[in-house]
Amino acid sequence: MSMRTASVERKTAETAIKLVLNLDGRGNGVIDSGIGFFDHMLNLMASHGLLDLTLACDGDLEVDGHHSIEDIGIALGQAFKQAIGDKKGIRRYGTFYLPMDEALAFVSLDISGRPFLVYDGGEMAPMIGGYDTELTEEFLRAFAFHAGITLHVKxxxxxxSHHKVEAVFKALGHAIRQAVEDDPRVEGIPSTKGML
Known part of the structure; x- marks a missing residue:
């Protein structure tokens, strides 16, 4: 299987993003979103998903983190969709439960071409450092819809709250890793419809 990589540049009045994604990486992250906790979460996702992710975002953090985090989700989703290519031979589905001390998170996804998000994060502290915990859902929605995946997170x-959000991002990495893996028993696209 050839390396599945993509580069995305996204520039708006609110953010300027450069992103490079390798689905067949070693888990290396070089990430600067301007929001320390979010950088930590993306690094964990990349590490656990064996994704190589390089990201730089210059966003309007003087307003808040919303535009940066949502736009990074959009750019990451676009890169994922490009990198996954024709989807031939992939496992397609990924599901993972991840414990983080007292917290437990569940992520299940389908590289279906039908974008959808179901998210239940439960109660969270409003902020973790400079990170607004409400933006976890915004990131996941932007990523899922632009990647073309069905994503369930609970x-x-x-x-x-730190443990709960961390468990989500680690579980997401593992679920992505499962779903994008080559399955030698699958011939062509893993769908009875013949397309995803």
């Missing part, structure tokens, strides 16, 4: 329980 925090089953936990008391520490």
């Amino acid at each position: 925090v089953l329980y936990g008391t520490n």
